[in-house]
Amino acid sequence: MTAGGIASREARAAARQRLSVLTDSTSVNATTLADELAGVTGLLDRETGLRRVLTDASKPGEAKAELAGRVLGGQVGGETVDLVSGMVRSRWSASRDLVDAVEELADLADLTAAEQAGVLDRVEDELFRFGRIVVSSPELRTTLASRDAEAAQTTAKVELVRRLLGGRAEEVTVRLVVRLVERPRGRSLEGGLEDLSRLAAERRDRSVAVVTTAVPLSDAQQRRLGAALTRLYGREIRLNLDVDPSVLGGIAVRIGDEVIEGTLAGRLEEVNRRLD
Template identity: 35%
Template sequence: MAGVSTESLKKVEQVLAANIGANPDHLAQELFAVVDVLDENGGLRRGLTDPSRSADSRASICSTIFGGKISESAIKVVQAAASARWSNERDLADSLEQAAVEASAYSAEANNGVQGLENVINELLTFINSVDDLAEAQTALTEERASNDAKQKLALVLGGNPQSAEGKLLIERVAKAPRGATPARLAEKFVDIIVKQQNRSIARVSTARPLSEAQIEKLRSGLSKAYGKELKLDISVDPSLIGGLRVQVGDDMMDGTVQTRLSDLNRALTQR
């Protein structure tokens, strides 16, 4: 995605996060179902991306088509996507596909924290590696005469029979609806989405010297409170920092190291 679609995707993600609810795995299934409807119905897709219609009108179409068929949380996410502007009509369905994967990631994290995300990533990677290593598997998964059920069963075997509900859903999904890609390449896209979600749950901490257990616990508590969820700390020691801490959570960076302060001071002095 590019341009206006990138900004619209961010809005969809914000609505998803605000409406994730108590059953994000089910929400993921609902959003995937909406993607299928959009992919199969060009008229609906064009209607929901028609710039001559108002945002309210496009949202109203969603209520008419999907109301009573999916949850209120799913309706809100779909309406957010339909109300937004997209560079091309395919981006609408792509944004909901990404939202579905993110909902699966929320589910995995809710069930088992950062390790839950790691488990789903590993299950997808097992599938990808198996497919890439077996030309016969690639052929079987793209065989037009094979049923979706047969492809999904094969995909689960190639994925090492995933134990997580989220891994199972996503692997079945890439086999059933690769949407113009190959199953393995779509699985790679799903991995990238989940890794970004994982990075938002890990605080990467750089420190000039080792922290005590008390300091680590205080840091973990403060960061978790600030972000509203339990964060996993990934701590590395870098003596070149001289003192202080550098903390990164997703795209957020907090740099209180002596090295950075000295660099800022030197920059200020040289600009005088």
């Protein structure tokens, strides 16, 4: 899901900034924007030739933007056309990076809608909890992660997600998970859910620490760990807590690709000593 290469990283950052400016406007419906960007993701994912033309560094940016406008005009709103046109003016390291970036914008637009509705915290927590359910249920994971592209099979997976989450989770959460199940695009279900949780955390300008312990942490331990990690990383850290008896009395903390492991008491004391 994450675009790679220097050119793609710069283009993706610029696209995210344009999306942020756009969704700051109260006249823009973030949910509609998310739907339309998801549709563009599907189009570019299917049409290999089109995405190659739109990311061809030898072609002028304005010519590519004009082509994008012709292809998308009448199918999506002007805001979506403008966003995608701006993206194809940029340079991309690989054509697939453009698709990944459009998909990310769709997810960010939905998360923006959640923030505007005051439910972003709940959506973030629901994504994490559903990810834990998937990990703990091999049968469910196998069913939802099936590579069968038949329409009937995809419909069945979507209906299963709606049965599991409908009425128990925010509609934004359901939309994000359904989209992931419908179009995994080579990702594992767990990986896709982790990406969504990360984006939700970034939306609140903080990081997520996945904390796995053999027994539940007390409120005092949670506060101590959260404070220590916040001081260590220099930004607010949200704790997503998981209990796994196989940790054998210890604790494992994962923030992005970094994993901190050690005994609960010893590691917390070590972190605090380093920060005193």
